[in-house]
Amino acid sequence: MSNRLFQGLVHQMRDCIDRVIGVVDETGTIIACSDLSRIGEVSDYLAIDLGENSDVFVRDGNTYKPFGSKMTSEYAVFVGGSDEASEKYCNLLAVSLSNIKQYYDEKYDRNNFIKNVILDNILPGDIYVKARELHFGTDVSRVALLIRIVSANDISAFDVIQNLFPDKQKDFVFNISESDIVLVKEVRSGIDPKDLEKLARSIVDTLGGEFYTKVVVGIGTIVTGVKDLSRSFKEAQVALEVGKVFDTEKLIVSYDNLGIARIIYQLPTSLCEMFLKEVFKKGSIESLDQETLFTIQKFFENNLNVSETSRKLFVHRNTLVYRLEKIKKLTGLDLREFDHAIVFKVALMVKKYLTANPVKY
Numbered sequence: 001m002s003n004r005l006f007q008g009l010v011h012q013m014r015d016c017i018d019r020v021i022g023v024v025d026e027t028g029t030i031i032a033c034s035d036l037s038r039i040g041e042v043s044d045y046l047a048i049d050l051g052e053n054s055d056v057f058v059r060d061g062n063t064y065k066p067f068g069s070k071m072t073s074e075y076a077v078f079v080g081g082s083d084e085a086s087e088k089y090c091n092l093l094a095v096s097l098s099n100i101k102q103y104y105d106e107k108y109d110r111n112n113f114i115k116n117v118i119l120d121n122i123l124p125g126d127i128y129v130k131a132r133e134l135h136f137g138t139d140v141s142r143v144a145l146l147i148r149i150v151s152a153n154d155i156s157a158f159d160v161i162q163n164l165f166p167d168k169q170k171d172f173v174f175n176i177s178e179s180d181i182v183l184v185k186e187v188r189s190g191i192d193p194k195d196l197e198k199l200a201r202s203i204v205d206t207l208g209g210e211f212y213t214k215v216v217v218g219i220g221t222i223v224t225g226v227k228d229l230s231r232s233f234k235e236a237q238v239a240l241e242v243g244k245v246f247d248t249e250k251l252i253v254s255y256d257n258l259g260i261a262r263i264i265y266q267l268p269t270s271l272c273e274m275f276l277k278e279v280f281k282k283g284s285i286e287s288l289d290q291e292t293l294f295t296i297q298k299f300f301e302n303n304l305n306v307s308e309t310s311r312k313l314f315v316h317r318n319t320l321v322y323r324l325e326k327i328k329k330l331t332g333l334d335l336r337e338f339d340h341a342i343v344f345k346v347a348l349m350v351k352k353y354l355t356a357n358p359v360k361y
Contacts, residue, residue, distance in 0.1 A: 011034070019080040021080070110168075113130055118233040147181040147183060149180075157215065161203065170186040200217040203215065239255040242258050242262060269354060276347060279333070
């Protein structure tokens, strides 16, 4: 679409500037020109020049001025000649074309529209009006995935993800920060949530296995309707933050699977602190050493089964019973009783939450 936009503007300006004018893309290909016969010409050397320059430069008798909306220039305008007038024409054309492209992208680019929706940068009443202008399906099921880069190399994770989801009519990929990438994926109605986790796994494995880039992925809930995409995105954010507190080993966290951790995350810290004081009336949770906490963790993992837990810990059954009695004496909670075990499990999660002090959205 940019090619047609630029060609239309160049065509209108050719009578005002008595020289050959045109636009080249980042590959050094002429995509618009007042001399139609030159459209499609490619210069490999010019592509290198564009990568190295951000200001006016001269090559092969033409004056060039790079412009674009990314960190590196996407395009360059050129004017025939290498004199002072050519430089002035170049600067004027670059400003004009850059502003017009930015306006066009903001008005007609679907990717930009979706980005504004999930970041709440567009009024709710304008969402459906804009969707109609863009012929954007409003009754389609979609889900937001937040991909956070934990460690990376020189490979662009954004480019890799874009290549994994090349259908720009259905799937939208964009950056919202240096480390966060959003994928808004169109899905079939009634899709199994496990399929979404497989999708997220393919992203994690591709970036990690082939490009040595570690990422974590938060998955929001599936929504129908453009307006609710903002909610799905916020859920993906919450999934990552809750996962960072309660499931530090997980690389994929789904909002639907957060369980009780989601409830704890939404509680005020003052209420959490009050709860801990009520639970541990007899003694502080800090009085439990690391060995005791590890024993408790294994006891929970083995469904409060004393025999199975002692076998996994390679200790005598009586040793485990002694440890549980010690915990009861310190805290007043007997973990062999289901109700006490539930309270203790929640208390441990609350303590972990308060220690982590996560960012809330």
